[in-house]
Every structure is written in structure tokens, then in C-alpha cells.
């Protein structure tokens with residue numbers, strides 16, 4: 480399989496549980512060395528050139544509690560800055576700015592152990608963003624988030640991509656955040672890319688999704704069923720646009 484993420488691109492790895500999303504990301508971040516094939520990040524081998532790659536790469540693991548090691552939130556977030564040769568003042572500014580950007584400035588002096596799951600996720604994200612990474616790697620960042628938290632994170636990551644030009648690779652087993660955020664989606668199944676393209680294209684491939692133990696959004700399934708019944712409707716993420724087409728078709732037929 481081939482998977483290429485260009486500078487500034489937002490790529491989603493969409494797959495069912497156990498399909499290898501985390502394993503794939505661990506190869507990208509140099510935690511694992513491939514037995515077959517090869518991985519290049521910024522043209523480097525992330526396993527061999529771990530330190531060089533890591534200073535340009537922000538990672539949020541599936542379980543953020545595993546990566547939060549500082550005695551306080553502030554010290555934890557500052558951890559990745561140690562390699563960048565910044566003055567103490569500049570470090571302070573970066574940490575505070577990043578915490579505030581995520582709305583958790585007030586957690587700076589707190590002991591991470593006592594934070595809620597959602598707060599932990601934000602602290603881990605702060606630790607990844609504080610180095611101003613060229614590439615951000617996020618493992619299931621949307622799992623367990625409620626609707627408004629999903630929207631908030633989508634907006635934040637879009638801004639990061641647009642304003643800082645960061646590339647983003649994230650995994651998901653949910654389709655909605657993929658639809659909202661990704662430029663390109665890769666659907667994984669059995670170690671292969673089962674489908675690839677823009678979210679709108681991929682969500683129309685119902686069969687490939689089913690085979691990969693996923694399911695197209697109901698709206699896309701409805702459009703497909705209407706098409707099979709002879710009513711051609713352009714698929715869209717927005718139910719209003721789909722409804723407008725159906726209403727127009729009926730109005731024309733009357």
C-alpha cells in the first residue's frame with residue numbers, strides 16, 4: 480500500500496477497530512520499525528533519525544495519559560521545547576500561549592494525574608502543538624468527544640493547518656470528523672488501502688466501506704438507494720442540499 484501526505488495536507492486514516500491504525504502511526508512516529516516496506520517523514524527514516532524527526536513532529540497518542548509525564552501541566556507541555564534551544568522566556572511564552580489557545584491556561588500548575596479525560600487530551604495536544612510542528616500525528620483524537628467538542632477540535636485543527644501550514648495525519652473509526660476535517664481519506668482493511676479519495680468520494684463507496692467493517696453515513700446510503708430506484712440525487716454531507724434536490728424532483732414531476 481502507498482500512503483503519501485503532502486505538506487499542508489490533512490489526511491484521515493479511517494478503519495475499524497483492530498485494523499492497524501495505531502500500528503501505522505507508530506511507524507510514522509518512529510516507535511516501530513517496518514518489517515516490510517519503508518517510511519519517510521521529511522525525507523528521513525523516523526526510526527533511525529528519531530530525534531531529528533521528533534523535533535518537527537507533534538504526536539497525540541490514543542491514550543494521552545501514557546504520554547503525559549511532567550509533574551505539572553505546564554512542565555509537561557514544556558517538555559518538547561527542551562530540544563529547540565529557546566530562551567527560558569520564550570519557552571514560558573510558548574507554553575502559556577499554547578495552553579490559552581486550547582482554553583486550558585488555568586490548568587498550568589495542576590498535577591496531570593487528577594485531570595479529566597477531556598482535559599488530558601487537551602494537555603497532550605498542547606504538548607504536541609507547543610513545538611509548532613510541521614506534521615501533527617493524532618491517534619483517534621475524536622474518540623469519546625461529544626458533538627460540540629468534535630466541532631471545537633475540528634475548528635482548531637483547521638486553523639492550525641491554515642495558519643501554520645502544518646500537515647495533519649489523524650485516525651478515526653467515526654466518519655463524521657473525517658467528513659468535517661480531511662482533505663484525503665485512506666480506508667484501511669487487511670493491511671491494504673481499500674479506498675482513497677476526498678471524503679465525498681470515499682463515502683459513496685458503500686461496498687468498500689462495508690468490507691472494511693465500516694458503514695457509509697445514512698445520508699449517503701439513502702442517496703444510493705434513491706439512485707437504485709431511479710431518482711438521481713447528488714450526494715452531499717448536508718441533508719438540506721439532498722432534501723432540496725428531492726423536493727425539486729417531485730415539484731418538477733407534478
Ligand SMILES: Nc1ncnc2c1ncn2[C@@H]1O[C@H](COP(=O)(O)OP(=O)(O)O)[C@@H](O)[C@H]1O
Pocket residue numbers: 494495496497498499500501502503669670
Ligand atoms: N498490517 C499489519 N501487519 C501486521 N500486524 C498488524 C497490521 N495491522 C494491524 N496489526 C496488528 O493488529 C493489532 C491491532 O492493531 P492496532 O494498530 O492497534 O489497530 P487499531 O488502532 O486500528 O485499532 C496489533 O496487534 C497490530 O500489531
Ligand SMILES: [Mg+2]
Pocket residue numbers: 500501502541618619
Ligand atoms: Mg488504535
